[in-house]
Amino acid sequence: MPRTIAVVGGGAAGVILAAHLLRAAAVSRPVRVLLVDPAETPGRGLPYRTTDPRHTLNAVVARLSAFDDDPGHLLRWCGPARVPAGPGTFLQRADFGRYLTELLPSIDVPEGSALRHVRGSVVDIDDRDGEHGPVALTLADGGILRADSAVLALGTPPPVRLPEYEPWGDRYVADAWSADLDARAAGARRVLVVGTGLTTLDVVTHLHPLLPGARFTAVSRGGTLPAAHAADPLPPAIDVDLCGAVGAAGTPTVLDTALDTVRQRVAAERAAGRDWRAVIDAVRPQVNPAWARLSPEDRVTFQREHARSWENVRHRMSHAMRTHVDRLVADGVLTVGTVAEVRGGDRWDTSAFDLVVGATGLPPLTSPGWNPLVDALLARGALRPHPLGTGLDLTPDAALVDAAGTGHPRLRAMGLARRGLEWECTSVPDLRRQAALLAEDLLADDLLTNVQPADVPLGAHSA
Numbered sequence: 001m002p003r004t005i006a007v008v009g010g011g012a013a014g015v016i017l018a019a020h021l022l023r024a025a026a027v028s029r030p031v032r033v034l035l036v037d038p039a040e041t042p043g044r045g046l047p048y049r050t051t052d053p054r055h056t057l058n059a060v061v062a063r064l065s066a067f068d069d070d071p072g073h074l075l076r077w078c079g080p081a082r083v084p085a086g087p088g089t090f091l092q093r094a095d096f097g098r099y100l101t102e103l104l105p106s107i108d109v110p111e112g113s114a115l116r117h118v119r120g121s122v123v124d125i126d127d128r129d130g131e132h133g134p135v136a137l138t139l140a141d142g143g144i145l146r147a148d149s150a151v152l153a154l155g156t157p158p159p160v161r162l163p164e165y166e167p168w169g170d171r172y173v174a175d176a177w178s179a180d181l182d183a184r185a186a187g188a189r190r191v192l193v194v195g196t197g198l199t200t201l202d203v204v205t206h207l208h209p210l211l212p213g214a215r216f217t218a219v220s221r222g223g224t225l226p227a228a229h230a231a232d233p234l235p236p237a238i239d240v241d242l243c244g245a246v247g248a249a250g251t252p253t254v255l256d257t258a259l260d261t262v263r264q265r266v267a268a269e270r271a272a273g274r275d276w277r278a279v280i281d282a283v284r285p286q287v288n289p290a291w292a293r294l295s296p297e298d299r300v301t302f303q304r305e306h307a308r309s310w311e312n313v314r315h316r317m318s319h320a321m322r323t324h325v326d327r328l329v330a331d332g333v334l335t336v337g338t339v340a341e342v343r344g345g346d347r348w349d350t351s352a353f354d355l356v357v358g359a360t361g362l363p364p365l366t367s368p369g370w371n372p373l374v375d376a377l378l379a380r381g382a383l384r385p386h387p388l389g390t391g392l393d394l395t396p397d398a399a400l401v402d403a404a405g406t407g408h409p410r411l412r413a414m415g416l417a418r419r420g421l422e423w424e425c426t427s428v429p430d431l432r433r434q435a436a437l438l439a440e441d442l443l444a445d446d447l448l449t450n451v452q453p454a455d456v457p458l459g460a461h462s463a
Contacts, residue, residue: 009152011044020432025443028440041101043104046156050094051094054206055092056090058318060088075087081095083095122373134148135150151412154374159363161174161358176358193216195361201226214333217342220338235275243289280314287424302423
């Protein structure tokens with residue numbers, strides 16, 4: 001009997017999971033995948049809706065296949081799709097969005113399995129039948145879907161509004177991806193961008209051609225831009241044993257030893273005239289296993305004191321973007337600094353800028369108001385925030401933990417929701433790894449009852 005899996009969210013995480021479920025079904029057991037998302041075509045999550053050719057991915061084609069066991073999948077897609085690319089190409093994000101929208105139609109659905117795109121928004125999930133019963137998903141239009149398991153692949157919430165910028169009124173755009181950014185920026189001559197990460201670079205490179213006479217100031221607490229890839233973004237691989245260096249789990253030296261290992265190896269590569277980025281690339285797949293060995297106290301310390309530095313070297317801009325940004329800085333178009341450098345005492349001079357754009361980091365997934373499903377589950381105590389704040393509290397196999405501390409094996413999570421259980425959890429390599437493991441778990445024989453076809457009232461909700 002096919003197992004029914006509901007995937008809540010049709011962005012990159014949801015599409016990649018659905019693809020992995022269908023591939024796993026071909027070698028294990030049939031599956032009915034209900035991919036629930038309001039978009040007409042799944043795949044174009046927020047990062048990939050942009051049509052600006054300046055908005056490229058921050059990783060190369062060779063590293064962004066949807067499948068770990070088929071690293072050339074994306075590159076092979078580029079040819080028939082007429083997207084010029086090689087292994088070291090930084091694709092336009094719009095092109096990668098196309099890849100995701102065409103991923104599921106390209107997969108052969110195994111006999112006995114099915115894929116349904118249910119156009120709608122899930123506003124609640126009732127899992128109160130316990131671990132042996134199905135889950136019921138309530139849609140915004142009142143429809144009900146039943147499944148053996150559900151996976152939350154929700155993406156990321158918009159930036160929270162920052163109270164210190166509210167006095168700016170209509171000149172404050174809290175979300176850099178707001179659809180009306182261009183209209184609200186019209187005529188601006190002095191633009192303040194709050195944040196100095198990759199989103200800030202997207203904002204500046206997008207608005208600069210629209211506002212050729214404007215000057216941009218980007219600020220953050222640290223006042224530093226992300227590092228850049230080298231001209232050759234695929235340096236030779238090197239061996240760095242992070243997990244072997246840190247020792248036993250929970251010992252007080254784990255975090256310090258891990259950080260020292262990375263710093264010393266970076267210094268050695270630089271001293272030898274080699275590309276230090278190869279160290280980061282070698283360490284990155286080992287971060288989550290090393291994270292699992294940290295004590296709760298060390299995880300808090302890393303998040304508070306070291307996360308920004310890691311993100312700066314981990315999520316790098318392309319070499320072409322670095323060249324462009326350097327030119328903007330040299331021409332006086334872009335100034336980068338700290339918040340303190342442009343703030344007068346404890347107050348902002350709101351007359352100094354015509355527009356302020358929020359481009360800060362990831363807010364907590366449990367931020368109120370951005371997703372009715374999260375609000376409903378949180379209010380009912382069906383989930384709780386992770387102690388670190390950004391993601392959800394989860395069991396080791398990514399099952400949601402409720403307010404009483406009990407994990408529910410039929411409710412799982414992908415993406416940002418895992419921040420805390422893991423550290424690296426939002427990039428495509430993270431998502432495909434999560435998807436492969438979830439597909440194996442969700443189709444395992446020890447997951448009990450199956451929902452009968454009559455219990456899945458698709459009707460007008462399917463697409």
